[in-house]
Each structure stands twice: as C-alpha cells, then as structure tokens.
Amino acid sequence: MRPPAQGDLLFDRELADLSRELRWREWMGRVEAAIFASQTPVPRENLSLLVGETCRLDELIADIQHELADRPYELAFVAGGWRHRTRPRFADAIRASGAAGGEGALKALSQTEHLVVTAIAYLQPVTRRDLSRLIGKEISRDIFARLKRLGLIGAGPRSPAPGAPLTYVTTKLFLEIFGLGSLRDLPDIEALEEAGLLARRAEQEEQPAIGEEFDRVLGIIPDDEQEEGEAPPHAGGQDSDDDRL
Incomplete structure (x- = not known):
C-alpha cells in the first residue's frame, strides 16, 4: 500500500460525524466514483484507502452491485481489481456504436491466434515448440509477434x-479483455487438469491426440489451412536462443 500523501492527512475516512446509514452511503459513493474514474481495474488496497477501518469492503461492493442490477453495466473483479463493465447482453449494441474499446483486439484475432493465446493462458510459461506440438502444427513466429503487439x-x-x-505468458491486458479476475478464472481449468494438460514436464512424451483433446476441452478448432498473409512456418526442430521476437 502506498504511503499517505500530504493531502491524505486532511481526508476523512472514518466520517464519524455522520450517521451509520449516511456514512455507508458516502463510502459507497467514494468507492464507485474511484472505480468509475479509473481507466484500469482498481485494486482492493486502493479502495480501502477511501473507507473507514470498520468498513467491510466486500459488503460495500456487494451493495453497489445490487444497486446496479438494473443498469446496463456492473462492477466486476477483473485483472486483480474492480472496474465498471457493460453487461454481455449489450455487446451487440456496443459493437454497432463503434465503441468496442478493448474488444477490438479480441475481435481482430484469427482462429489460430485465439487458440494460441488461450493455450498460453492455460500452460504458461510455455515455449513455441511445446505449443506447436500441443496444437499439432507449427506455429509461426509472426503469430507470437502479433499477439505481443496487441499486448496480450x-x-x-x-x-x-x-x-x-x-x-511466453499472458499479460494483465489479457485478463482485462477476457474479463477475468485472475488466471484461476479461466473456464474448464479442472477439465484441463484432469486431461493432464497442465501437468507439463520439461521433457514431454509424444501424445498424438493431445491437440484434439485440447480443442475439445476449449471448444475451439484450429485452422487446417495457414492463415492468409502468415509467414511460412519455421522449418527447424528445437527452439534455441534465437527464438525471440
């Protein structure tokens, strides 16, 4: 937690002069205002600076969420913090307005790129060679370069x-765009663990059907054909120190 700035000494967190109900409402307003004003998810420790020592922050946020139940947006825990997020049923309206924001990066992904970034999320840290073997075809360096440029x-x-x-590993922006609080919120992670896809070893044995099993669990089918405009696959064996972007 950051040390208090000089202005913080004048900031009344406790609001002891207010009644219990008014104090709670003021804390709710402060927390929601801070989340609304931030362009990135606000961590719990930052929000705790706005309320009194006796405030149960989880209950406070739950009350805010209840009040937003009829609104087209909600408070969501994403990438380690709280942020305002529009509800999924309004996604088409947002896209039609051209205000998709971070969803633009997700929409721009090809099927293979989506598969690769999803595989990295589950298996990180993972090498290009391991991903190629898992998916069942060589993955071009250009795909990794593009996912890095997108910040995923x-x-x-x-x-x-x-x-x-x-x-390769995923980034905080990946969590934000996919609406995940942490990597533990990835769907069907238990199914992947049961399938043995998260218990990787440095030296893996060949598993001919592993790519099909991975697709089945995630519900994604990789492209059979090379993506248009993609550079030819790397014609080599094991990655080396030059396997960098």
Missing part, C-alpha cells in the same frame, strides 16, 4: 530445456 502476451522466463528457449 509477453516474454516469460527462459525454459530449463536444452538451449534455454524463450517462453
């Missing part, structure tokens, strides 16, 4: 495998 993935730690190949 980044470089992870070097793999302990021979040659120390580069690994």
Whole structure:
C-alpha cells in the first residue's frame, strides 16, 4: 500500500460525524466514483484507502452491485481489481456504436491466434515448440509477434530445456479483455487438469491426440489451412536462443 500523501492527512475516512446509514452511503459513493474514474481495474488496497477501518469492503461492493442490477453495466473483479463493465447482453449494441474499446483486439484475432493465446493462458510459461506440438502444427513466429503487439502476451522466463528457449505468458491486458479476475478464472481449468494438460514436464512424451483433446476441452478448432498473409512456418526442430521476437 502506498504511503499517505500530504493531502491524505486532511481526508476523512472514518466520517464519524455522520450517521451509520449516511456514512455507508458516502463510502459507497467514494468507492464507485474511484472505480468509475479509473481507466484500469482498481485494486482492493486502493479502495480501502477511501473507507473507514470498520468498513467491510466486500459488503460495500456487494451493495453497489445490487444497486446496479438494473443498469446496463456492473462492477466486476477483473485483472486483480474492480472496474465498471457493460453487461454481455449489450455487446451487440456496443459493437454497432463503434465503441468496442478493448474488444477490438479480441475481435481482430484469427482462429489460430485465439487458440494460441488461450493455450498460453492455460500452460504458461510455455515455449513455441511445446505449443506447436500441443496444437499439432507449427506455429509461426509472426503469430507470437502479433499477439505481443496487441499486448496480450509477453516474454516469460527462459525454459530449463536444452538451449534455454524463450517462453511466453499472458499479460494483465489479457485478463482485462477476457474479463477475468485472475488466471484461476479461466473456464474448464479442472477439465484441463484432469486431461493432464497442465501437468507439463520439461521433457514431454509424444501424445498424438493431445491437440484434439485440447480443442475439445476449449471448444475451439484450429485452422487446417495457414492463415492468409502468415509467414511460412519455421522449418527447424528445437527452439534455441534465437527464438525471440
């Protein structure tokens, strides 16, 4: 938690002069205003700076959510913090207005790119070679470069495998765009664990049907044909230190 700034010394968090009901309403207003004004999800520790020591923040947020029940937007826990988010049933109206915001990056993804970023989310940190073997076809470096430009993935730690190949991880922006509080909110993660797809080893045995199983669990079918405009697949074996963007 950040140290208090000079102006914070004059900020009355406790509101002891107000009645219990008015104090609660004022705390609700402060929390919602801070979330509304922020362009990124607001962490719990930041919101706790706006209310008194005895305030139960979870109950306060629940009351705000209840009041927003009839509105086209809601408070959602995304990427480690709270933010205003429009309800899914208004997605078509938002797209029609041209105000899709972060959804534009998701809409721009090809089927293969969507599959790759989803696989990275579940298996990170993961190498390009492991992803190619999992999905059942070579994944072009251009796909990773594009996902990085969109801010959905980044470089992870070097793999302990021979040659120390580069690994990939998802970003906080990925969580925001996909509306996830954390990676534990990914759908069907238990099914992937049961399928053995999250228990990877540095040296994996060949599993011919693993790509089909992964598609089945996620409900995504990768493209059979190479994406239009995609660079030819890398014709090599194992990743090396040059496997970087």
